[in-house]
Amino acid sequence: RSAPAGCEGATRQVALGKASEFEDGTMREVPVGDEGSKACVLVHRHAGEFYVTSPACSHYGAPLKKGVSSAGGRGGAPTGT
Numbered sequence: 001r002s003a004p005a006g007c008e009g010a011t012r013q014v015a016l017g018k019a020s021e022f023e024d025g026t027m028r029e030v031p032v033g034d035e036g037s038k039a040c041v042l043v044h045r046h047a048g049e050f051y052v053t054s055p056a057c058s059h060y061g062a063p064l065k066k067g068v069s070s071a072g073g074r075g076g077a078p079t080g081t
Helices: none
Strands: 026-031 040-046 049-053
Touching: none
Parallel strands: none
Antiparallel strands: 026 040, 040 049
8 A cells, every 4th residue: 555645654663552451442542753742643442453543533623532432443523511
C-alpha cells in the first residue's frame, strides 16, 4: 500500500503496549510522538480485534475516548445530556 501524497517516508512503527493491557470493549489514548510531543492515537479493542484511529471526532473535535467502542472499531462520539 502506498502512502498518501506528501506523506512518503513519514511512517514509523511504535509500540502501543501489550495486548493483555487492553480490555475488550475499551478505548485508550496512547502517546506515539517523541518525548514532550502531544501526538497520540486511540486504540480500540472490540471483539478481540484491535483498531487504531485519531483520538478526536472528525466532525466535532470531541475526545472519542469518552465515547462508545462499537463493531468494526468505530468509536462513537460522546453525547451530551
